[in-house]
Amino acid sequence: MAPTIYLHWTATPYSWVRTGHYHSIITGDGVVHRLHAYSADLPAHTWRGNSNSVALSLACMGGRPDPWTIPPTPQQLTALCREAASVARSWDWSAEQITIQTVMTHAEAASNRDGRWLHENYGPMVWGGTGERWDLLQLEKGGPLDGGDQLRARIRSLLAGKSEASAEEATPTREALVFRREATMQADGQPLAVWIDANGTSWGLAADLLARYEIPSLWDASHRRILIGALDVAPAYRDDAIQDSIGWPLFEMSLQSATAPVILRGILRPQAAGQPARAWCRVLEFAEEFGISVRFDPFALLARRGG
Incomplete structure (x- = not known):
């Protein structure tokens, strides 16, 4: 059976981010x-x-008492559709495959609107339910009761390569982050080759950093991720995690566990022109996530103390 993408809201403030409930949470500023x-x-x-x-x-x-005092923001709705389209694209779905059977709001799922009767109707009362869940029934206060249809139309448009209908909600297209020069820094007492981007941030090959600190890992090409076997890492879920707007294809590091918590996201780019893409991450972020001591001026990584 094909997988399903479910679209929710958290019934919380814009800044609420917690693990265990959803695969991704989009805060009020549109950050995934x-x-x-x-x-x-x-x-x-x-x-x-x-x-x-x-x-x-x-x-x-x-x-409280009116949930609509914290409504979905235009940035959130745009990011939600883009992330859903990205997931669908990773599964090789076409625009025509975005249907109520494959992408549903929680309001629609709760009301069995996809035609599968999986449980009693706990969805919106206007659809004969108990009203327990009505996520994204409407996208704005007093709006039409077709939130799911609107979102699927936007996701289909993104998959078809078309721009979104609402220009005011679209974020500007950004050029890919530029890498200015190669450099060398110290990591655990040995030289480490890095690249410096246009913002002065150091990037290292994930494979080199993991090997340097003897962190067990496995590249999962089908999901563009690195699986980490370390038991002493506690993901920090940073507010400044890398977003698609960086302009490079992304990969992620996640722990080898049942729920696969994400440690960090990085980019895929060639080490030199004409070479295959490799996984790069921000060196300082890697150090902070894996409990590696850091020295500045000059910037260097010291010993690993644990996550």
Whole structure:
């Protein structure tokens, strides 16, 4: 059976980010916080729909007593559609495959609107349900009751290579981050080749950094991720995690566990012109995630003390 993408809101403030509930949470500013690998099953996002599925959620609708005092922002809706399209693209789906059977809001799933009767109707009361879940029934207060249809249309448009209908919601197209020069720094007492980007940030090959600190890892090409076997790493879920806007294809590091929590995201780029793409990550972020001591002026990585 084909996997399903479920679209949610968290009924919280815009800044709410917690692991274990959804694969990704999109905060009010439109930043996507990848919390778990999309290949992992999470236990409790959509009743009887938690297996073979991906859950994307907007941090919003937490106003009290009126949830609409914290509505979905245009940036969140744009990021939600882009992330859903990215997931669909990774599964080789075409625009025509974005249907209510494959991409559903929680309101639609709760009401069995895809035609599969998996449980009693706990969806919106306007669809005969108990009203427990009505995520994305509407995209704005007083709006039409077709939030799912609107979102699927936008996702199909993205997969078809078309620009989004609402120009005011679209974020500017950015050029890929530029890498200015090669350099060498010290890591655990040995030279490490790095690249310096246009912002002065150091990037290293993930494979070199992992090998230098003897961190067990395995490249999962089908999901563009590195699986980490270390038991002493606690992901920090940074607010400045790399986004698609960096302009390079992304990869992620995730722990080898049932829920595959994401440690960090990096980019895929060639080491030199004409060479195959390799996985690069920000050196300082790598150090902070893996408990490696750092010295500045000059910038160097010291010993690993654990995550």
